[in-house]
Amino acid sequence: MTHLSQGSHIGSILSVADIxxxxxxxxxxxxxxxxxxxxxxRIILSKGHAGAAIYAALAERGFFDVAELATHYADGSRLSGxxxxxxxxxxxxxxxxxxxxxxVASGMAYAAKLDExxxxxxxxxxxxxxxxxxxxxxxxxxxxxxxxxxxxxxxHNRMQSLDYCESTIALNPFADKRRAxxxxxxxxxxxxxxxxxxxxEGCHGSEKPTVVIAETIKGKGVSFMEQxxxxxxxFPHEGEEYDNAVAELDAQRPAGVGRSGVYTR
Amino acid sequence: xxxxxxxxxxxxxxxDSNVHLITGDLGFGVLKPFWEQFPxxxxxxxxxxxxxxxxxxxxxxxGKTVFTYSIGNFPTxxxxxxxxxxxxxxxxxxxxxxxxxxxxxGALGMSHHAxxxxxxxxxxxxxxxxxxxxxxxxxxxxxxxxAQPGTCYLRLGRGGEPxxxxxxxxxxxxxxxxxxxxxxxxxxxxxxxxxxxxxxxxLLADQGIDAAVISFPTLKPLDIDAVVELAARFDIMASVEExxxxxxxxxxxxxxxxxxxxxxxxxxxxxxxxQYSSIVGTQKYLRGxxxxxARAIAERVGEALDG
Numbered sequence: 118m119t120h121l122s123q124g125s126h127i128g129s130i131l132s133v134a135d136i137x138x139x140x141x142x143x144x145x146x147x148x149x150x151x152x153x154x155x156x157x158x159r160i161i162l163s164k165g166h167a168g169a170a171i172y173a174a175l176a177e178r179g180f181f182d183v184a185e186l187a188t189h190y191a192d193g194s195r196l197s198g199x200x201x202x203x204x205x206x207x208x209x210x211x212x213x214x215x216x217x218x219x220x221v222a223s224g225m226a227y228a229a230k231l232d233e234x235x236x237x238x239x240x241x242x243x244x245x246x247x248x249x250x251x252x253x254x255x256x257x258x259x260x261x262x263x264x265x266x267x268x269x270x271x272x273h274n275r276m277q278s279l280d281y282c283e284s285t286i287a288l289n290p291f292a293d294k295r296r297a298x299x300x301x302x303x304x305x306x307x308x309x310x311x312x313x314x315x316x317x318e319g320c321h322g323s324e325k326p327t328v329v330i331a332e333t334i335k336g337k338g339v340s341f342m343e344q345x346x347x348x349x350x351x352f353p354h355e356g357e358e359y360d361n362a363v364a365e366l367d368a369q370r371p372a373g374v375g376r377s378g379v380y381t382r
Numbered sequence: 383x384x385x386x387x388x389x390x391x392x393x394x395x396x397x398d399s400n401v402h403l404i405t406g407d408l409g410f411g412v413l414k415p416f417w418e419q420f421p422x423x424x425x426x427x428x429x430x431x432x433x434x435x436x437x438x439x440x441x442x443x444x445g446k447t448v449f450t451y452s453i454g455n456f457p458t459x460x461x462x463x464x465x466x467x468x469x470x471x472x473x474x475x476x477x478x479x480x481x482x483x484x485x486x487x488g489a490l491g492m493s494h495h496a497x498x499x500x501x502x503x504x505x506x507x508x509x510x511x512x513x514x515x516x517x518x519x520x521x522x523x524x525x526x527x528x529a530q531p532g533t534c535y536l537r538l539g540r541g542g543e544p545x546x547x548x549x550x551x552x553x554x555x556x557x558x559x560x561x562x563x564x565x566x567x568x569x570x571x572x573x574x575x576x577x578x579x580x581x582x583x584x585l586l587a588d589q590g591i592d593a594a595v596i597s598f599p600t601l602k603p604l605d606i607d608a609v610v611e612l613a614a615r616f617d618i619m620a621s622v623e624e625x626x627x628x629x630x631x632x633x634x635x636x637x638x639x640x641x642x643x644x645x646x647x648x649x650x651x652x653x654x655x656x657q658y659s660s661i662v663g664t665q666k667y668l669r670g671x672x673x674x675x676a677r678a679i680a681e682r683v684g685e686a687l688d689g
Contacts (some may be wrong), residue, residue, distance in 0.1 A: 202472070209443070216465055220433040221468055224440020231422065232444075251464075254433035261428075 118169045120353045120362075122190030124198055126166045128336040128348035130241025132274040132307075133167045133241060136331055139313040140270075141174040146185030152206040158236050159225050161210045163218020164243035164272065171208065180207040215361060216249025218242060219269055223259045226267035226326075233303035237321070239268045248286050253298070259326040260299035266325040268317065269300075272307065274335040276346055292330055300328045307331025339365050383539045383574065384481050386517040388416055390524040391449060395420045401528070402444060404438055406431045408453035413451065435461035435476070437467035442475040447528060453482045454494045458503055458535065469533040470508040476534075477527050478503075483513060483537040484624025485571055485659065485668040495659045495668075496537070499628025500572070503535040504602045510555060513537040513573035516546045519599050522553030530555055536568050539574030546597070548574045551571075553597040556600050558608035564594030567683055568647070571622040572598045572631040578669060578680045581676030586683060593683070598631055599650045613646040620650040620687050622679055624669065627653040650686045652679055 121128040136169040141147065162171050169189055176183040188194035200215030209225075212218050222240035229236060246252060259267050272367040273291070275282050282288050295302045301323045305316045313331065320327035335349075336342030337360045353359040367376075392415065395401040397513060403416055405617040416689045417424040427434035431452060438448040450457055457478050458465065480496060487494035503511050512527060512534060515521040521540060527534040547563060553559075560578070571579045576597060583593045596612065598605065612619055619633035632651030639649055654672050661671060669675045673682070 161674060211467065214463055216432075217436050217464060217468055220436030220464070221440040221443070223433070224437035224442075225444050226440075227425070228441040228444035229438065229445055251430075251432040251436070254428075254430035255437070258427060258430065258433055258437065262425075 118173065118186050118189045120235070120355075121187055123352045124169065124190045124197075125350050125352065125364070126169070126198075127130055127352060128275075128276075128342055129164065129167045129243065129272075130170045131337045131339065131342065132335045133164065133272045134170050134337070135308045136241060136270055136272060136313060136333075137170045137174045139310050139317065141178050144314060144317045145239060146236065146361045147207065149177065149207070152180060156234070157238055159209050159222065159238040161212070161218045161222045161238070161240045163182070163202045163212055163222075163240050164215065165199035165212030165218075167272075168196075168198060171200050172196050172205070175207040180206075181205070215243070215246040219252055219255040219259075222269070223255045223264060223267060224265040226259070227262055229263075229266055230264060237266045237268060239270060241270045241272060243277070244271055244273045244275065244282050244288060244291070245285070247271070247288055248277075250346060254299065256295070256298045263324055266322045268320060269326065269328045270317075271328060271330050272333050273330050274333040276335045276344070276349070278349060278370045280346065295328045299325060301325040302328050302330065304330045304332065307333035308337055326363040337352050338369055383512065383517045383520045383545050383618065384412055385543045386411060386520045387479065387524050387536070387538055389635055390521045392416055392419060394525070394528050395423050398447065399423065400447055401449070402441060402446045403449045403451060404434055406434050406456055408452050408456075408481075414453055431456050431460040433465050435464035435478070436468045438476045439472060439474040442469070443472060443501055447475045447477070449477045449479055451479045451481070454487060454496045455479065455499060458496075458499045462502060465503075465505055465509070465533065470506050472506055473532045475534060478534070479536045479538065481538050482540055484539075484575070485665040486540040487670045488665045489662050491662055492658050492660060497624075497654050497659060497686055498626050498629070499535075499537060500601055500623070500631070501626050501633060504629060507534055507627070508602070509602065510534040511537070512555065512600050514599045515571070515574060515576040515597050516543045518545065519553065519559075519597070523599060526553055526555050535574060541573050544577050546580065550667060553599070556603040558605040559597040559599065561595040561597050563591070565592040566616075567668060567687065568594045568596060568616045568619040569592065569622060569679070569683070570573055570596050570598055570609075570612070570631065571636065573624055575624045575625070577673065578674060580675045582679035584685070585676060585680040589680075589684065591684070592686065601631060601634060604634045604638070609635055610642065612644060613639055616647045618650065618683065619647045620652055620679065620683050620686070622674060623650045624674060625653050626656060627651040628656055647688065650682055652682055658677070
C-alpha cells in the first residue's frame, strides 16, 4: 500500500501490524456483515498515521474489498493516509492528530459501563504519542472511573518522529508510570501473537483499565527498515527497495497463508 | 441564565436517561441540584478540558447526548481541536456549554474573558452556535440544541440578566427575533448584551432617532434572510456583541453584506476592537471601557447617522 501510494509511515505500520492482526483475527468481536453491530468491540487507532494497517485488516476481515486498498492516498479515495471513519465500514474514529484516541475510547468505555454493556474498547497508541498531555488526562480519568472494559495497547517501538523516545522526551520508567496511574499494566512482546493473545484475553474482566505495553520494532520484518527513522517518512521505491522488502516479508509468511491482492502486481 | 440552563437540563434529563452532563470541575453551587437529582447522568471530568471533550465525543458516539460545562474559554479554546476532530467531524451529539461569555468574569482578568469564542466556534463546520440574550431565551435554546442532532455551542452569560421584551415566544435555531420595530436604524445583537442595546435605544429615542432592535440568538446558522431584509430596509445597521468585532456577529453580517448584489445598509460593528482586555472590572465597567456600553452604542450610531 505504501509503495503504490508513495505514502509515509511504513515503519510505524509494520511496527503495529502484529497488534492489529491479533485484534482483528479473533480477540476483538467484530462483524463485517454488520459493522455497526451494537455488541461489537470498539477498536480505535489513536496513532492514525498507521491507518494502512487498519484498512488492510478490515479488508482481510471482509469489511470491504481488498482491491480497494490500492486506492490508499489516491485522489478521491476514502482511504486517507490517517485513518478515516467517513465511508469506511469498521473504522470507529478518524484520527491523525495524536493524543485524542484514548480520551474518546475512555468515553466509549464509560458509556458502555453506564449502560451495562459487555463489549470492550481497545485503543492503540504510539509511545511517542504519550508526549501528549491529553493521554495522561485520559489515563487519570479512566483509572478514576475504573474502566475495566478499556484496553490501551501501546506500540512501544521506542522511536518517534525525529529520534528515539528516550532522547526526545524520556518516557521511562514507562510501565511504572502507568502502574502509578492505577492501570493494570502488562508488558509483552508486540510481535509474539501468542503473547499478545494471552495478554488481551487475560485482562478480560479486570476492575482496572488495562494497558498492554507491546515491545515492538519500528519497521519490523524488513531488515533495512528496522529501527531506522528514515522509514517514518520514506516509501519503498520501485525496484530493488520494494522487491527486497516484499521478498523479506514473503519469507516470513506462515505456511499456507497466501498473498492478498493488493501487492500482487 | 445559568440557573435556567441547569433547571432546563434537569427537565430534559428526567425525560431522557441518555442526557449526560460533564463538568470540567466547575459549577459550584450551580450544578448541585443536577448532580443530586441525577447522579448517574453527571460526571466530573476534572480540570482536563481536552480529555473532557474527547471523552464526551466517545460517549456521544455510543448514543448519549452529552453537555460539557465549563466557564469562559475553557470548554472551547482549551479543547478546540478535540471539538473540531472528535465532536464536529464525527457529528457527535456534544453540546458545549460556556458560562461567562464576554466580560462576565470581568474582575478575574483576560484569561477569563471570552472574547473570541464565537468567531472561533463559528469557523468550525458542523457546529451550531447559540448565544441567548436572557433566561427565557436560554431555556428555549437549551431545549432546541438538545433536540438538534450534532455538535452545538451554547454561550451563556452568568445570571441576573434582565428579562428582555418578549423573547419568550417561538424560538428556532437559525431565526432572528425582532424585539422592537424602528424606522431610522437597526441594532442587531447577539448574547447577553441586550440590556445595553435596549438602553441605547432609549438614549437614541431621546435624540429623536427611532431604532429597531433585533436579537440574533443563533450565530450559526445565521438568519441570512433577516440580515438581507434589514439591509434593504435600513441605511445603517449596527451589530452589538460582547466579543471581538472580528468573526462574530459583526463579521458574519459583514460577510453577508459583502455578497449582496449592490451595497445596501452600512454596517457599524460594535464590540471589542481586536485587542485583549488587559484591565479588569465589573462586566458593566468593562463594557464601558471597551466601547460597548449603551452610551457608546448610541454615540457610534449617532456618528454614523451624522457621517
